[in-house]
Amino acid sequence: xxxxxxxxxxxxxxxxxxxxxxxxxxxxxxxxxxxxxxxxxxxxxxxxxxxxxxxxxxxxxxxxxxxxxxxxxxxxxxxxxxxxxxxxxxxxxxxxxxxxxxxxxxxxxxxxxxxxxxxxxxxxxxxxxxxxxxxxxxxxxxxxxxxxxxxxxxxxxxxxxxxxxxxxxxxxxxxxxxxxxxxxxxxxxxxxxxxxxxxxxxxxxxxxxxxxxxxxxxxxxxxxxxxxxxxxxxxxxxxxxxxxxxxxxxxxxxxxxxxxxxxxxxxxxxxxxxxxxxxxxxxxxxxxxxxxxxxxxxxxxxxxxxxxxxxxxxxxxxxxxxxxxxxxxxxxxxxxxxxxxxxxxxxxxxxxxxxxxxxxxxxxxxxxxxxxxxxxxxxxxxxxxxxxxxxxxxxxxxxxxx
Amino acid sequence: xxxxxxxxxxxxxxxxxxxxxxxxxxxxxxxxxxxxxxxxxxxxxxxxxxxxxxxxxxxxxxxxxxxxxxxxxxxxxxxxxxxxxxxxxxxxxxxxxxxxxxxxxxxxxxxxxxxxxxxxxxxxxxxxxxxxxxxxxxxxxxxxxxxxxxxxxxxxxxxxxxxxxxxxxxxxxxxxxxxxxxxxxxxxxxxxxxxxxxxxxxxxxxxxxxxxxxxxxxxxxxxxxxxxxxxxxxxxxxxxxxxxxxxxxxxxxxxxxxxxxxxxxxxxxxxxxxxxxxxxxxxxxxxxxxxxxxxxxxxxxxxxxxxxxxxxxxxxxxxxxxxxxxxxxxxxxxxxxxxxxxxxxxxxxxxxxxxxxxxxxxxxxxxxxxxxxxxxxxxxxxxxxxxxxxxxxxxxxxxxxx
Numbered sequence: 001x002x003x004x005x006x007x008x009x010x011x012x013x014x015x016x017x018x019x020x021x022x023x024x025x026x027x028x029x030x031x032x033x034x035x036x037x038x039x040x041x042x043x044x045x046x047x048x049x050x051x052x053x054x055x056x057x058x059x060x061x062x063x064x065x066x067x068x069x070x071x072x073x074x075x076x077x078x079x080x081x082x083x084x085x086x087x088x089x090x091x092x093x094x095x096x097x098x099x100x101x102x103x104x105x106x107x108x109x110x111x112x113x114x115x116x117x118x119x120x121x122x123x124x125x126x127x128x129x130x131x132x133x134x135x136x137x138x139x140x141x142x143x144x145x146x147x148x149x150x151x152x153x154x155x156x157x158x159x160x161x162x163x164x165x166x167x168x169x170x171x172x173x174x175x176x177x178x179x180x181x182x183x184x185x186x187x188x189x190x191x192x193x194x195x196x197x198x199x200x201x202x203x204x205x206x207x208x209x210x211x212x213x214x215x216x217x218x219x220x221x222x223x224x225x226x227x228x229x230x231x232x233x234x235x236x237x238x239x240x241x242x243x244x245x246x247x248x249x250x251x252x253x254x255x256x257x258x259x260x261x262x263x264x265x266x267x268x269x270x271x272x273x274x275x276x277x278x279x280x281x282x283x284x285x286x287x288x289x290x291x292x293x294x295x296x297x298x299x300x301x302x303x304x305x306x307x308x309x310x311x312x313x314x315x316x317x318x319x320x321x322x323x324x325x326x327x328x329x330x331x332x333x334x335x336x337x338x339x340x341x342x343x344x345x346x347x348x349x350x351x352x353x354x355x356x357x358x359x360x361x362x363x364x365x366x367x368x369x370x371x372x373x374x375x376x377x378x379x380x381x382x383x384x385x386x387x388x389x390x391x392x393x394x395x396x397x398x399x400x401x402x
Numbered sequence: 403x404x405x406x407x408x409x410x411x412x413x414x415x416x417x418x419x420x421x422x423x424x425x426x427x428x429x430x431x432x433x434x435x436x437x438x439x440x441x442x443x444x445x446x447x448x449x450x451x452x453x454x455x456x457x458x459x460x461x462x463x464x465x466x467x468x469x470x471x472x473x474x475x476x477x478x479x480x481x482x483x484x485x486x487x488x489x490x491x492x493x494x495x496x497x498x499x500x501x502x503x504x505x506x507x508x509x510x511x512x513x514x515x516x517x518x519x520x521x522x523x524x525x526x527x528x529x530x531x532x533x534x535x536x537x538x539x540x541x542x543x544x545x546x547x548x549x550x551x552x553x554x555x556x557x558x559x560x561x562x563x564x565x566x567x568x569x570x571x572x573x574x575x576x577x578x579x580x581x582x583x584x585x586x587x588x589x590x591x592x593x594x595x596x597x598x599x600x601x602x603x604x605x606x607x608x609x610x611x612x613x614x615x616x617x618x619x620x621x622x623x624x625x626x627x628x629x630x631x632x633x634x635x636x637x638x639x640x641x642x643x644x645x646x647x648x649x650x651x652x653x654x655x656x657x658x659x660x661x662x663x664x665x666x667x668x669x670x671x672x673x674x675x676x677x678x679x680x681x682x683x684x685x686x687x688x689x690x691x692x693x694x695x696x697x698x699x700x701x702x703x704x705x706x707x708x709x710x711x712x713x714x715x716x717x718x719x720x721x722x723x724x725x726x727x728x729x730x731x732x733x734x735x736x737x738x739x740x741x742x743x744x745x746x747x748x749x750x751x752x753x754x755x756x757x758x759x760x761x762x763x764x765x766x767x768x769x770x771x772x773x774x775x776x777x778x779x780x781x782x783x784x785x786x787x788x789x790x791x792x793x794x795x796x797x798x799x800x801x802x803x804x
Contacts, residue, residue: 019545019688029612029726030544124542130689132542139541140526140534142432143421143709210431269695272674286421286706287532287696293671294692304688307545315724322717324431 005039008075015303031314073097089113096309098125104199104215108327122309130301131294144284153200155276155296156191162274170228193222194259201245211330221260256333264402336382341401350394357387407441410477417705433716475499491515498711500527506601506617510729524711532703533696546686555602557678557698558593564676572630595624596661603647613732623662658735666804738784743803752796759789
């Protein structure tokens with residue numbers, strides 16, 4: 001029997017207990033032994049809960065119990081979660097987490113402590129809750145040189161963009177609706193400004209490079225400036241708009257990483273990823289393109305991912321599972337030097353200046369002549385920014401082309 | 403250093419050598435040691451080939467060399483490949499294969515021999531060459547009760563159906579073109595009649611059930627009867643036609659498995675899988691839906707999958723990697739008892755009889771009134787077959803609805 005403790009009895013934590021209980025036969029068979037939830041750490045009590053007798057309020061009870069071998073950290077945050085994780089790993093207890101913030105911030109350090117203490121720090125649930133992506137990157141694509149990763153990594157923003165596309169509604173209206181339905185937080189900034197996606201692409205980029213990619217250095221732009229009109233023009237051009245986390249390996253130790261809305265062809269596999277679904281599109285030098293699709297969040301999908309890590313830890317007690325993510329920092333490439341094309345919507349009055357600077361690939365949409373839409377020629381990000389500055393107020397909207 | 407032998411220096415075999423060489427640094431790092439291709443078994447000589455000095459003609463040289471620890475079987479077939487695999491495993495040498503026919507036919511026996519001899523029989527490349535799917539099923543979805551698998555599992559037929567959809571061409575024309583381009587075999591039966599997809603869904607179903615699903619008992623129907631007209635009607639209804647391998651767990655030891663063309667909504671993720679790409683759509687009781695997408699075949703994608711197995715074997719020398727696939731047979735459910743709806747195209751003259759038997763969900767397409775298309779009410783497969791028999795020659799085409 002392997003004893004497990006769950007830190008935080010919120011949505012994901014209670015899901016972890018539920019998955020271990022509901023799929024007991026499967027989980028125990030795959031673990032090669034019985035999993036037993038011995039403790040649940042939470043500040044609250046849960047009178048009437050079937051697991052109320054397992055609830056403790058003091059982490060020391062857990063970390064000092066030699067019978068506890070695996071800990072699920074489903075608390076979130078980088079304060080107590082960091083201290084508890086570190087202390088558990090130092091005692092040789094493996095930790096499985098859904099906490100992307102902590103993984104993005106302290107991943108390499110925690111992995112190193114785990115290695116030193118012959119235990120494991122696993123984080124399948126930290127990126128794309130219901131999408132097995134960390135394990136495929138670590139164990140399946142081992143014969144590949146991964147060249148790039150492009151992902152729809154946030155369920156809230158993908159839900160909002162999908163609704164905007166399908167209903168022609170504007171950002172604020174859809175955000176409000178999403179908040180009412182519980183798909184968006186009361187304070188939606190972490191999602192709509194791209195910070196959540198940024199942490200996830202930082203984790204994926206770090207695994208791709210085998211080096212640390214600092215999430216705080218990644219260029220990040222959210223979806224708040226995307227308008228209903230942009231979707232009208234996107235549709236007319238056979239495209240849609242998605243918030244993408246993107247990462248390209250530029251050699252051994254340099255990486256180009258960013259989060260921003262992109263206009264993408266409807267025929268691209270990422271374009272059909274709608275609502276709260278997420279997907280990670282991986283390009284390898286031998287395999288070519290592959291894609292991993294599933295629910296990006298949600299209680300049970302995320303909990304299932306955490307429990308798959310618990311199973312892996314149970315199978316590898318006392319053994320270190322390979323994960324290449326060194327403490328050495330990868331260099332982040334300067335995105336302003338990148339060449340690409342842009343969708344730009346300008347006031348019709350600025351047509352001549354816009355066409356001269358950006359090119360003459362003008363999109364004509366019947367009944368829409370007040371605005372002018374140009375798909376720009378390929379140019380550096382900084383050149384494009386300079387053009388936009390010259391055009392000033394005439395620029396109504398701009399989105400990078402995928 | 404780990405010594406590897408490659409059996410069969412054809413497309414996949416030479417790809418394996420190429421991947422090990424080209425991605426040497428990555429492969430060696432992930433293996434934790436250096437991989438060395440010591441032998442290549444082939445009946446032919448390869449004068450001028452950079453690896454010509456490694457070519458041997460006698461399997462005994464390989465199997466009796468104690469330095470060889472891992473063997474890649476990329477010969478195909480179930481004759482010599484079976485004998486060689488068995489004999490290698492009995493000597494404790496791990497075998498990695500792309501040979502779906504052999505895996506589908508003798509998988510559980512070979513897995514058992516591997517277990518007994520503390521080595522491994524791995525087959526990531528046997529299903530969806532460039533799609534990591536075997537390892538996710540075995541290692542990632544370990545907290546899941548997998549309820550169903552639906553896959554586009556054959557590149558040739560998906561290429562043909564995609565072309566028929568996009569170009570409005572008929573089956574024979576596209577098949578001929580595919581043969582000229584090398585996307586279809588001179589003798590295309592194994593692909594177009596669904597036998598290749600059948601072996602793959604047998605392997606996936608066996609892993610889902612943990613029991614043996616006999617490919618020879620799986621109902622299998624190919625794409626030769628799908629017409630250009632069917633795509634016209636599918637499009638009008640917002641659908642397309644895909645050859646699917648399908649499998650549903652009906653409890654602990656019964657499985658419903660089949661291969662057939664299905665008409666599927668264009669909004670389903672499987673509908674956007676075009677050309678030679680494949681995808682496997684997996685439904686778990688906690689995760690919900692997830693999908694794995696990539697190249698279904700091709701020299702380097704398939705070879706990369708074989709080499710990822712070699713890396714796994716190198717990391718686990720002397721240790722058995724978990725794979726639940728018992729020798730016990732899963733019972734195959736009788737598909738004739740299944741309820742579903744069907745697309746049926748009948749001569750307009752049979753309208754009254756068809757509507758009475760199948761329902762009145764008639765599809766009207768402007769300019770097409772010589773045929774009548776009905777999406778039938780839900781009915782058992784055998785009831786539908788009886789209706790079609792009554793309608794006789796009036797039935798021009800029929801395809802199951804997904």
